[in-house]
Amino acid sequence: xxxxxxxxxxxxxxxxxxxxxxxxxxxxxxxxxxxxxxxxxxxxxxxxxxxxxxxxxxxxxxxxxxxxxxxxxxxxxxxxxxxxxxxxxxxxxxxxxxxxxxxxxxxxxxxxxxxxxxxxxxxxxxxxxxxxxxxxxxxxxxxxxxxxxxxxxxxxxxxxxxxxxxxxxxxxxxxxxxxxxxxxxxxxxxxxxxxxxxxxxxxxxxxxxxxxxxxxxxxxxxxxxxxxxxxxxxxxxxxxxxxxxxxxxxxxxxxxxxxxxxxxxxxxxxxxxxxxxxxxxxxxxxxxxxxxxxxxxxxxxxxxxxxxxxxxxxxxxxxxxxxxxxxxxxxxxxxxxxxxxxxxxxxxxxxxxxxxxxxxxxxxxxxxxxxxxxxxx
Amino acid sequence: xxxxxxxxxxxxxxxxxxxxxxxxxxxxxxxxxxxxxxxxxxxxxxxxxxxxxxxxxxxxxxxxxxxxxxxxxxxxxxxxxxxxxxxxxxxxxxxxxxxxxxxxxxxxxxxxxxxxxxxxxxxxxxxxxxxxxxxxxxxxxxxxxxxxxxxxxxxxxxxxxxxxxxxxxxxxxxxxxxxxxxxxxxxxxxxxxxxxxxxxxxxxxxxxxxxxxxxxxxxxxxxxxxxxxxxxxxxxxxxxxxxxxxxxxxxxxxxxxxxxxxxxxxxxxxxxxxxxxxxxxxxxxxxxxxxxxxxxxxxxxxxxxxxxxxxxxxxxxxxxxxxxxxxxxxxxxxxxxxxxxxxxxxxxxxxxxxxxxxxxxxxxxxxxxxxxxxxxxxxxxxxxxxxxxxxxxxxxxxxxxxxxxxxxxxxxxxxxxxxxxxxxxxxxxxxxxxxxxxxxxxxxxxxxxxxxxxxxxxxxxxxxxxxxxxxxxxxxxxxxxxxxxxxxxxxxxxxxxxxxxxxxxxxxxxxxxxxxxxxxxxxxxxxxxxxxxxxxxxxxxxxxxxxxxxxxxxxxxxxxxxxxxxxxxxxxxxxxxxxxxxxxxxxxxxxxxxxxxxxxxxxxxxxxxxxxxxxxxxxxxx
Numbered sequence: 001x002x003x004x005x006x007x008x009x010x011x012x013x014x015x016x017x018x019x020x021x022x023x024x025x026x027x028x029x030x031x032x033x034x035x036x037x038x039x040x041x042x043x044x045x046x047x048x049x050x051x052x053x054x055x056x057x058x059x060x061x062x063x064x065x066x067x068x069x070x071x072x073x074x075x076x077x078x079x080x081x082x083x084x085x086x087x088x089x090x091x092x093x094x095x096x097x098x099x100x101x102x103x104x105x106x107x108x109x110x111x112x113x114x115x116x117x118x119x120x121x122x123x124x125x126x127x128x129x130x131x132x133x134x135x136x137x138x139x140x141x142x143x144x145x146x147x148x149x150x151x152x153x154x155x156x157x158x159x160x161x162x163x164x165x166x167x168x169x170x171x172x173x174x175x176x177x178x179x180x181x182x183x184x185x186x187x188x189x190x191x192x193x194x195x196x197x198x199x200x201x202x203x204x205x206x207x208x209x210x211x212x213x214x215x216x217x218x219x220x221x222x223x224x225x226x227x228x229x230x231x232x233x234x235x236x237x238x239x240x241x242x243x244x245x246x247x248x249x250x251x252x253x254x255x256x257x258x259x260x261x262x263x264x265x266x267x268x269x270x271x272x273x274x275x276x277x278x279x280x281x282x283x284x285x286x287x288x289x290x291x292x293x294x295x296x297x298x299x300x301x302x303x304x305x306x307x308x309x310x311x312x313x314x315x316x317x318x319x320x321x322x323x324x325x326x327x328x329x330x331x332x333x334x335x336x337x338x339x340x341x342x343x344x345x346x347x348x349x350x351x352x353x354x355x356x357x358x359x360x361x362x363x364x365x366x367x368x369x370x371x372x373x374x375x376x377x
Numbered sequence: 378x379x380x381x382x383x384x385x386x387x388x389x390x391x392x393x394x395x396x397x398x399x400x401x402x403x404x405x406x407x408x409x410x411x412x413x414x415x416x417x418x419x420x421x422x423x424x425x426x427x428x429x430x431x432x433x434x435x436x437x438x439x440x441x442x443x444x445x446x447x448x449x450x451x452x453x454x455x456x457x458x459x460x461x462x463x464x465x466x467x468x469x470x471x472x473x474x475x476x477x478x479x480x481x482x483x484x485x486x487x488x489x490x491x492x493x494x495x496x497x498x499x500x501x502x503x504x505x506x507x508x509x510x511x512x513x514x515x516x517x518x519x520x521x522x523x524x525x526x527x528x529x530x531x532x533x534x535x536x537x538x539x540x541x542x543x544x545x546x547x548x549x550x551x552x553x554x555x556x557x558x559x560x561x562x563x564x565x566x567x568x569x570x571x572x573x574x575x576x577x578x579x580x581x582x583x584x585x586x587x588x589x590x591x592x593x594x595x596x597x598x599x600x601x602x603x604x605x606x607x608x609x610x611x612x613x614x615x616x617x618x619x620x621x622x623x624x625x626x627x628x629x630x631x632x633x634x635x636x637x638x639x640x641x642x643x644x645x646x647x648x649x650x651x652x653x654x655x656x657x658x659x660x661x662x663x664x665x666x667x668x669x670x671x672x673x674x675x676x677x678x679x680x681x682x683x684x685x686x687x688x689x690x691x692x693x694x695x696x697x698x699x700x701x702x703x704x705x706x707x708x709x710x711x712x713x714x715x716x717x718x719x720x721x722x723x724x725x726x727x728x729x730x731x732x733x734x735x736x737x738x739x740x741x742x743x744x745x746x747x748x749x750x751x752x753x754x755x756x757x758x759x760x761x762x763x764x765x766x767x768x769x770x771x772x773x774x775x776x777x778x779x780x781x782x783x784x785x786x787x788x789x790x791x792x793x794x795x796x797x798x799x800x801x802x803x804x805x806x807x808x809x810x811x812x813x814x815x816x817x818x819x820x821x822x823x824x825x826x827x828x829x830x831x832x833x834x835x836x837x838x839x840x841x842x843x844x845x846x847x848x849x850x851x852x853x854x855x856x857x858x859x860x861x862x863x864x865x866x867x868x869x870x871x872x873x874x875x876x877x878x879x880x881x882x883x884x885x886x887x888x889x890x891x892x893x894x895x896x897x898x899x900x901x902x903x904x905x906x907x908x909x910x911x912x913x914x915x916x917x918x919x920x921x922x923x924x925x926x927x928x929x930x931x932x933x934x935x936x937x938x939x940x941x942x943x944x945x946x947x948x949x950x951x952x953x954x955x956x957x958x959x960x961x962x963x964x965x966x967x968x969x970x971x972x973x974x975x976x977x978x979x980x981x982x983x984x985x986x987x988x989x990x991x992x993x994x995x996x997x998x999x
Contacts, residue, residue, distance in 0.1 A: 052564050054526040065553070109564065114590050115557040119564055159745045223737040235713030236704055237744050253745065255738035283709055283745055326749040327739060327756060348757035349824030349992055352750060371749045 009156040009251075009289065009373065011263050013304035014296055017152040019133040022145035024048070027127070029140050037131040037148060039166045039276050044129045044145045050122030053104040058116020060100045061089045065116030072111060079107050080120070132164050133276050134295045153270060153294040153301060155251070155263055157217070160279030160290025161230070161239045162247030166193075167214030169294070171271045173197030176264035179256075180218045182207040189213050193275045193292070195267050198258040200248075202228050208246055215247040215277040217267065217292060219259035220331075226254075240280025240288075247279040249290045252323075257331040260323070266304075270294045316369070322357060326371040334359040336372075389863050396447065396455060396462060396474040397855035398440050399658055400427055400481040400647075403684050403708065403748055405436075407443035408855055409451055409474070410870055417866040419874040422850055423447040426748065428643075429483045435643035436483055437650070462650055478862060479651050480854040482658035482683075483641070487511055487633050490538040492518040492562060494545030494554045499583065502614045503544040504778075506582070506622040508699045510629035511660030513686065518561070520545075520554055526561060533565035539637040541567065541577065542625060543591070546584030548615045555583045559594040563605070575640060576606040578632045582613040582625040608632060633657060653862045659688045659701060661857025665871065666690045666814070667697050668860055672868070675811040678837065679853070680768060682817035684708035684747050687771035691779055693804045698779035702771040707819045708747030711763060715740050718766035725968055726762035726835065728980045728989075729755055754992035757824070761832055764819040768836035776803045807840040807964070808886060808939055814876070816848035827917075827988035830879045830955035838966045840886040841939035842928075842948045845879040845955065880920065880955035883928060886964040887936040894933040895961035902926040903952055910961035913978065915985050918959065920952030928957065958986070 027046020031037060057072075058065045074086045080102040091097035102120065110119040135150025170192040172184040180196030182203035190211050196204070196218025202225035208216045227233050229244060251259050275294045282288040316322070320336045338356035344366060345351055352368040359365070395410040395417075405428075409421040423446025428439035441460055448455045454472040457463045463473030489512040493500025496519035507514050515536050518529050541562060545555030559581075567577060581591050588609055595605045608631075611624040634654050638644040648655060656664075659681070666679045670692035679690040685706040690699045704713040715723060720733055736759060743749060751757040780803055815821065815833055823829045830845050839845075852875040860867035885896050889912035899907040903924035910916060920926055930938045931945040940946035950957050962982075969975045983989050 049564075049566065052527065052530045054530070054561065110560070112556070112560055115553050115560060117557055117560055119560065121564070159741075222734065223741045224734055226741075233712075233716040234741075235716040236710060237712070253738075254741040255735070281745075283747060325746045326742070326752060328753050330742065346751075347753045347992070348751045349754070350750065350757070350822060351824075368750050368752055371752060373746070 009158060010154060011156065011260070011266065012154045013266055014151060014301040015154050017133065017150060017154055017293060018138070019131075019135075019148045019293075020145065021129050021132060021148060022141070023127060023129055023143075025127075026143040029142065029144070029146055031131075031137045031140065031146055033137055033140055035137045036135070037137060038134045039131055039274070041131040042128045043131050043137070043148070046127050047124035048127050050106060050124050052109075053106065053120040053122065055100070055103055055118045055120060056116060057087055057100060057111065057118045061087060061098060061116075063089060063116075066113045068116045068118070069111050069113060072108075074102075074108055076108050076111060079105075081105050086118075130164070132166075132278070133293055134274070151296045151298075151300075153266055153296055155217075155267060155292040157249040157251045157279075157281075157290035157292070158253055159221075159237065159239075159283075160247065160249040160281050161226075161242045162215070162244060162279040163240050163242075164276070164278045164280075165214045165247045166274055166276045168192045169195055169267060169271050169273055169275050171195045171268050173218075176219065176261050177258040180204045180216070185211060185213070187211045193217060193277055195264070195271070196259070197264065199256045200250075201225065205229055205246070205248065209244065213246060215249065215275075215279070217249045217251065217277070219250070219252045219264075220255050220257035221248070221250045222256075223254050237281055237283040240278070240282075242279075247277050249277065249279055249292065252331060253325070255330070260333065266301075267292065267294075316355065316372075316374070320374060322355075322372040322374055324357060324365075324367055324371055325373050326367075329357075329365055329367060332357075332359055334365075337364055389865070391468060392475045392863055392866065393468050394453075394465075394474040395859065395863075395866065396444060396477045397859060398443060398477075398479045399851070399854040400429075400436050400439065400479060400483040401658065401683065402483050403427055405439035405443045405483075406851060406855075407440070407447050408850070408852060409447050409453075410859070410866060412866075416873070417869040419850075419852060419870050421447050421451045423450060427483050429641060433642075435646075436481070436641065437643045437646045440479070440647065440650075464652075476652040476862065477650055478653045478855070478858045479647060480656045480658045480661045480858050481638065481644075481647075482511075487629075487637060487657045488513050488515055488537075488539050489629070490515050490518065490533065490536050490541045490567065492541065492543045492545070492558050494520050494558060494583075496522050498617070499544045499546070499614045502620050502622065503542050503582065503625070505620070505698070506544075506613050506625040507542050507629060508701060509622060509660070509663060509697065510626040510633075511657030511663070511699075512629065513701055513703050518558070520558060530561055530565045533562055533567050536567055538567055538577070540580060540629070540632050542580045542582065542629065544581075544583040544613050544625075546587060546612075547617055548585045548612050550584055550586075552584045552587035552590065555587050556590045556594065559591050563594050575636075576604055578606045578608065578636050580625060580628050580632060581607060581609045582611065582628075585612055606636070630654065630656065630660065653858060656854075656858045656861075658854045659690075659699065661854040662688065662816075663690050663697065663699050663857070665853050665857040665860060665867065667692055668864075668868070669812075669871070670697075671695070673812075676806075676809050677812040677814065678805070678810055679814040679816065680771070680820070680833075680837075681851075681853075682707060682764060682767060682771070682819055684818070685710050687767055687817070689771050689775035691775065691805055693779070693806065693809065696779075696804060698775070698804070700771070700775040700778045702767075702774050705767045705771050707760065707764060707767065707817075708743060710744075710767075712740050712744040714763055714767040714770070717770060723759075723762045723766050725975055726765050726979060727758055728976060728983050729758055731755065731759060754989070757992070758989065760819060761823065761828060764832055765836045768832065772837055776805045779803055779805050807838060807843075808937070809841075810839055810843050812844045812846060813837055813839060814846045814848060814853075816851050816853055818851075821847055821849070821851050825988055826877070826879050826954035827986045830882070830958060831982070831986055831988055833879075834882050834884070834958065834960060835966065838884070838964055839882050840884050840937070840964050841946075842950060843882045843884075844951050845882055845953070845958075846876050847879060848875055849877045850875075878922065878951050878953040880953035880957060881928075881950035882958045882960060883930060883938065883950065884960035884962075884964060885932055885936040885938055887932075887942065888963050888965075888967075889933075889935065891969075895936055895963075896930050896932040896938060896959075898931075898959055899929045900926045900950075900957070902949075904957075910959055912961055912963060914961045915982050916959045916961075917956045917986055919956040920950070922953050924952040925949050926952065926957065955986070
């Protein structure tokens with residue numbers, strides 16, 4: 001087989017991006033097809049059912065479940081305040097009546113004659129969906145949300161933490177190989193998306209949080225520093241809901257690793273522009289990678305040639321630019337220089353299908369096909 | 378089971394060429410089985426990355442890629458112009474196959490929430506039914522799970538299950554509590570993973586007297602969340618003394634196929650392609666293991682360590698149990714294994730110098746790029762150390778779950794019921810275990826079989842005589858689903874091509890002092906050998922594949938090899954590439970506390986087994 005599929009991360013100078021903005025449950029869509037929106041606009045909203053508070057009325061009234069309904073002072077559908085009486089027992093000869101007060105504020109939804117249980121529904125919880133990406137509404141999904149389209153520069157990271165945010169891109173490192181240290185982060189970077197270079201240090205991240213930056217994007221991160229940042233060892237790569245006051249995107253991987261030169265250049269060239277950033281990562285079913293979106297002006301970046309554009313998307317071929325994604329060559333970029341069909345024996349003793357990579361210095365190495373990824377266009 | 382009305386019944390005698398795929402979360406594996414000289418043999422295999430994710434979002438792309446590899450290797454055309462799998466109409470046709478079958482664990486597998494009235498009784502039975510059907514159980518809600526009702530409701534709301542199994546009450550017994558449970562689940566409105574108007578399937582398998590009330594509770598009119606799709610099946614615990622898990626399991630399979638799979642990308646097409654219902658991968662593995670234990674009359678444990686999860690299956694005295702450790706795996710979950718076990722516990726198995734900070738980064742890099750494979754010797758040694766801990770933790774969870782509650786039609790006394798309430802004794806017994814089968818990448822693809830054998834021994838700690846085997850190329854899921862269509866073909870392939878006997882582990886149970894006598898052995902038959910083992914020692918006696926030896930072992934006082942402490946025993950041991958492994962390191966297996974002594978002990982085992990011989994170890998650990 002001359003070609004093999006190898007998934008890679010997308011780094012596109014210009015692409016049409018569609019952001020699906022959906023409510024978790026049915027609700028109202030606030031925009032129409034053709035509307036122009038900015039990232040912070042609310043495009044859809046709804047109310048989720050409030051929290052449920054169950055109350056075992058039969059127990060509290062010391063009566064059979066079937067009698068609970070007859071002892072209720074408030075009926076199904078009525079609103080009640082916490083602490084107000086909602087049921088009263090008959091007592092003995094009219095005396096010693098027990099009064100039950102509501103445990104919470106809400107609406108009585110159900111009183112079961114089988115279990116004697118009452119269900120109190122709290123106030124609805126508002127849920128809003130913002131546009132996230134500035135652009136044009138191209139489709140409205142009734143009651144669900146909408147699709148926003150724009151021409152963007154699109155960079156996928158490998159791992160991130162923290163959710164959706166936006167800010168102006170500020171370049172902190174002078175090139176893609178410079179480590180992002182704390183002294184490169186200044187107080188005027190508040191609210192911005194900071195572009196680092198290679199590894200970002202724990203001190204740099206702390207400083208970014210301190211100055212109130214929206215996000216930090218850099219090539220690598222030490223796991224030890226991630227642990228310090230989160231206050232725990234991250235077990236499973238499902239992120240996005242962390243509340244650490246910043247969104248962090250790692251573009252290449254863990255350890256001392258420089259950002260891919262092209263990725264860095266593309267982002268650095270957009271300094272001063274607003275980017276939409278999402279650190280949410282899910283590396284399992286429904287894989288989700290963190291992303292950086294920069295809406296473009298008409299004609300902008302149109303002449304940028306994507307290195308793998310001529311290749312069939314997702315296919316390995318001679319000359320394809322790849323990155324080795326496992327030790328001992330972790331992080332190195334090179335070109336595919338041979339694609340032997342027969343499996344080869346690795347240093348680990350395993351047999352696997354391999355390819356040969358030629359690095360920029362002319363040296364070559366044989367690596368398993370599973371250990372490279374395409375730098376997609 | 379479910380059957381597709383569009384597909385004609387197949388005459389087993391006309392099935393000569395079979396294509397089977399297993400769509401895993403990372404890789405789609407295809408195998409071809411052909412009848413050769415009247416015997417079914419697995420002939421070719423191919424694999425390709427699974428494509429349920431973007432940019433493809435269609436599982437059939439990976440299926441076609443993996444079958445294309447089969448086609449290239451076998452020279453037999455299997456894929457038609459329109460990209461579907463060719464089914465031949467006559468056995469004379471030189472293209473296509475007779476049947477195509479598949480299992481799937483892609484898209485996160487089957488994720489369920491389970492509810493039962495009493496945690497140790499109906500809820501435990503419901504969990505067993507769900508696990509046996511191949512599900513990942515996200516949470517078990519029970520009236521006595523020590524959470525307050527509002528906490529339970531909050532939890533139900535947070536989960537996004539594919540379906541809910543609700544049980545509780547014996548037939549004719551009190552129905553109040555199970556209805557109460559339903560009343561918690563219904564208003565919580567758990568949102569299914571697939572969102573939108575997907576009706577969340579609820580399977581009710583509780584007290585038959587409560588069915589009307591359950592129907593009332595789950596009937597939701599005019600609801601924006603899509604409401605529920607309620608199925609009612611026989612009670613899975615009709616009496617206190619009897620479990621009846623079959624109907625609930627079958628219903629889970631049907632609902633999985635009709636609702637869950639139909640919503641996963643490309644599965645609508647895949648369902649049309651297959652000649653038998655698509656089974657969840659672990660369900661199929663469980664089926665084949667039960668068949669083996671039944672036909673050979675043995676106790677068996679199977680383990681499948683994947684990227685995200687580790688499944689352990691056991692059959693002891695005919696009772697089947699399965700557990701799935703959702704966050705113990707070698708790629709997606711590798712970081713979690715390190716977090717749960719601790720780096721110290723992992724590194725105790727390593728005989729080379731490694732730097733922890735660097736290793737932490739490597740672990741995370743494997744997590745974020747889960748499809749990579751170890752290239753260097755050091756990476757392999759470390760990965761196998763992680764595997765030992767993942768397996769050890771998963772087996773520990775399995776032993777805690779597989780308790781004395783028996784399966785179908787097991788009569789129990791009132792005394793047993795009460796003993797179960799306090800957490801029945803584990804039925805998993807290392808001493809009565811006959812066969813330990815390994816599957817999953819890190820075990821199946823280990824470059825040397827000695828490595829697989831030692832990973833199994835170090836983590837499962839078998840006692841007495843135990844045959845060690847591996848699933849050669851992870852074929853058990855394919856064979857599990859094949860056994861539902863063509864049992865003979867499944868069993869023939871299992872014996873001839875699937876199971877690779879690695880050797881036999883003979884281990885003494887008991888603790889002693891290093892250097893003191895543990896047991897002596899004498900072998901006749903396929904090999905002749907004898908000797909004495911001191912406590913802490915491990916000796917390998919070579920015995921080739923297909924050979925057997927009579928082994929007489931005499932334990933020292935306080936050690937047991939199957940016949941009681943200090944009593945000799947003679948049994949037949951099977952040979953294999955790992956030979957006969959005589960293990961006098963004690964059970965429980967404890968490595969020395971002192972780092973230097975521990976390193977020496979591990980190095981002695983590495984040398985005795987030769988498992989890392991011939992590996993080139995770079996001086997800098999690169």
